[in-house]
Amino acid sequence: MRRKTVSAFALMTSAALLLSACGGGGAGSEGEGGQQDSNPGAIGGQDEIFKRPAVDDIGEVAIAVEEGFTNYNNFTGATNNFASTMALSNVQPSPYIVDLVDGKVVIKVDGDLMESIKVTSNDPQVIEWKVRKEAVWSDGQPIDCKDFHLKWLAATSQARTTTSDGESASIFDATPTGYEDIEKLECADGNKTITTTFKKPYADYRGLFSQPGSDGLLPAHVLEQKTGIEDITKITPAQNDETVKKAAEFFTKGWNGWSADVALSGGPYVITSADLSDQTVLERNPKWWGNKGGPAKVILKTNRDAQSAAQQLQNKEVQAIAPQADNAVAQQLRGSDAYTVFASGGQTYEHIDLNMANPLFGQNKELREAFAICTPRTEIVEKLVQDVQPGAKPLGSLTFMPNEVGYEDHYSDLADGDAEAAKKVMEAGGWTLGGDNVYTKGEFRASFKLSHKTVTRRAQTVRLVQASCAKAGIEVIADEAADFNDKRLPASEFEAALFAWVGAPLKAGAFGNYAQKAKGGSANYNNYDSATVTDTWAKANSELDYEKRITLMNDVDKAMRADLASIPLFQHTDFTASSSEYGPVSYIGVAGGITWNLYAWQKK
Incomplete structure (x- = not known):
């Protein structure tokens, strides 16, 4: 900005x-x-x-x-x-x-x-x-x-x-x-x-x-x-x-x-x-x-x-x-x-949060993984970011930015925008591709709204995600509103949300975004519930040794990568x-x- x-x-x-x-x-x-x-x-x-x-x-x-x-x-x-x-x-x-x-x-x-x-x-x-x-x-x-x-x-x-x-x-x-x-x-x-x-x-x-x-x-x-x-x-x-x-x-x-x-x-x-x-x-x-x-x-x-x-x-x-x-x-x-x-390149980062209180995501990790795979993170960066910030790459962490000491890319193993790889994950998880080219599994259908504030670049991001994930049998429905960030996001009134967190140089400041709600997650809008993330981050907050704190914060990010409740896209x-x-x-x-x-x- x-x-x-x-x-x-x-x-x-x-x-x-x-x-x-x-x-x-x-x-x-x-x-x-x-x-x-x-x-x-x-x-x-x-x-x-x-x-x-x-x-x-x-x-x-x-x-x-x-x-x-x-x-x-x-x-x-x-x-x-x-x-x-x-x-x-x-x-x-x-x-x-x-x-x-x-x-x-x-x-x-x-x-x-x-x-x-x-x-x-x-x-x-x-x-x-x-x-x-x-x-x-x-x-x-x-x-x-x-x-x-x-x-x-x-x-x-x-x-x-x-x-x-x-x-x-x-x-x-x-x-x-x-x-x-x-x-x-x-x-x-x-x-x-x-x-x-x-x-x-x-x-x-x-x-x-x-x-x-x-x-x-x-x-x-x-x-x-x-x-x-x-x-x-x-x-x-x-x-x-x-x-x-x-x-x-x-x-x-x-x-x-x-x-x-x-x-x-x-x-x-x-x-x-x-x-x-x-x-x-x-x-x-x-x-x-x-x-x-x-x-x-x-x-x-x-x-x-x-x-x-x-x-x-x-x-x-x-x-x-x-x-x-x-x-x-x-x-x-x-x-x-x-x-x-x-x-x-600052402290703000674009990402997608999946509402874990929604059984579609909370009970189906393979859908979360397949969606992360079909999300074309490289294409998004190349088409929407690199003209402003040459050399930008998909973000590989939710705890550190690429130009910070401590940054490690924990998401590079995702098959970026690969529809076939995403389909293999879905089918291994018991999902069946329907006649409408959308996967189903029991009561679940791989279809959800991706909501965001009315911003041109976010609408463009959603279109890229829609096109890529449609090939993987996942239907993404665009949903935008001018007051989304102010009203629906903090009320957790979404299935998936595309937005940015404004990060801070002091990592303890983001604890409330990802910690369990009962243990300080006042801004945990996607209802992510990980005792590992909460406890490890709390330990990092009390660690006075800077290098040890970096290690703990990377452990936090690895745990979030394993769960895929949030998908990092790019550093703003x-x-x-x-x-x-x-x-x-x-x-x-x-x-x-x-x-x-x-x-x-x-x-x-």
């Missing part, structure tokens, strides 16, 4: 062990970067402190984005959506943030928000978080320990509810990853110092409460005001009464959608209007205590069609666009000096295009995509 004839393929991740540096927002550079290294740095090492630069006021900026902002609380299983992150990345406070330095994604301490973050002990692991005295929400109330406590409570509360399918689930619908390892959270210094003591080590602590872990802070005092709860820090994870239920009710519903009185800002921008579909407006936060951002006003305009978004850019209706990478658009805009194109090309008059415009998925460094944009 990204810069001027730039092929900065490798977004590297490592937390620099330097102190007190001002960043310029990450301009990027021509040419390819090195391999991405997801090692976040020494456990307890001193992280670099980032402060937003002083920049000029450039007035109003408009950006065309693929999908609109929908929910202020983007941290529950029901709301988890990248589209909202684009609006929230400069709104919700995050102790750790990311910066792009010479093509490398670097995790840093947000020095505007935090005075310091220190690991004061490794045995037991103890972390001290000091929030700056001047840090306040947009209503003037302090950002403090209450906000940290709310996140910990939501993630670890033992209060349960029963879902519509009879499963036990957290009433807060929040992933416990990392937070469940915190034994106690203590407040001091007028609630500006937070101390977390861990009952067992947690390697990716830089993702807690923070952007690198697809997380952030919410204004706990708003929840108190709306529920009548006097002090959120008095509610414990073990508590299960009407008070905690009131807190959970507001946490899961009170911050859904957008309302100015509850959707406060603790960052450089505040959302001033949002129709939750076509347009979201951000303006400078008048209570922000740091350097003011470059754009005084930012309008995010939804446009799902890449060609149409490019036309908006050419007509000067917008100054930047962030569609899914499109071959024709990339070639068209790269051919003009009027535009800057950023294209980079992070892609943006902008008027050459504006910059630095680039892209970091976990930090909000194109808006990650909005505060630093300038007009040349």
Whole structure:
């Protein structure tokens, strides 16, 4: 989704062990970067402190984005959506943030928000978080320990509810990853110092409460005001009464959608209007205590069609666009000096999930394997990806990207798009080819809908899958909807789903996507149920040795390859295009995509 004839393929991740540096927002550079290294740095090492630069006021900026902002609380299983992150990345406070330095994604301490973050002990692991005295929400109330406590409570509360399918689930619908390892959270210094003591080590602590872990802070005092709860820090994870239920009710519903009185800002921008579909407006936060951002006003305009978004850019209706990478658009805009194109292999990956709660898939592994075989992954990459990202190949892992240290291809043994090989698997599994050229087995018929959000490239992907798998006796029915990602996907209302996960440099952040639902899989939309994956990934989260963590994460991927509940297709090309008059415009998925460094944009 990204810069001027730039092929900065490798977004590297490592937390620099330097102190007190001002960043310029990450301009990027021509040419390819090195391999991405997801090692976040020494456990307890001193992280670099980032402060937003002083920049000029450039007035109003408009950006065309693929999908609109929908929910202020983007941290529950029901709301988890990248589209909202684009609006929230400069709104919700995050102790750790990311910066792009010479093509490398670097995790840093947000020095505007935090005075310091220190690991004061490794045995037991103890972390001290000091929030700056001047840090306040947009209503003037302090950002403090209450906000940290709310996140910990939501993630670890033992209060349960029963879902519509009879499963036990957290009433807060929040992933416990990392937070469940915190034994106690203590407040001091007028609630500006937070101390977390861990009952067992947690390697990716830089993702807690923070952007690198697809997380952030919410204004706990708003929840108190709306529920009548006097002090959120008095509610414990073990508590299960009407008070905690009131807190959970507001946490899961009170911050859904957008309302100015509850959707406060603790960052450089505040959302001033949002129709939750076509347009979201951000303006400078008048209570922000740091350097003011470059754009005084930012309008995010939804446009799902890449060609149409490019036309908006050419007509000067917008100054930047962030569609899914499109071959024709990339070639068209790269051919003009009027535009800057950023294209980079990032952390986002396209894949197909099979709903394991559907007996068609849950009871028929041979169908899952045959479908994986007939899916023409190489053809998809060659026709839909390589013009934007030359050299791209089918993705061979669900835990690492090709330009990350640790990447191993565990899917290369699949007979890519081979209909005859797929048919052999089906017939060996007892399936019979019918007169309509579709396999059947007892009550089952090898026919299902492949659902996705309305995106041109996804529709093209489905057509390629349909044509290839039809030759293998598997009928794939196209099913698309503009709101699929926002509504049906998190509700598991699909048979098979084509979508992308926005990955993160810290691997613990994706645990909730694949873990068993009862053990933290709050975003496990395809109902995958593997004790091996859950337990091995949990072990990796507690492993402080980086190399051992890589081995464990590859063991996780091997287990997922054996089950084939998910089929990796390709690493997304992070892609943006902008008027050459504006910059630095680039892209970091976990930090909000194109808006990650909005505060630093300038007009040349």
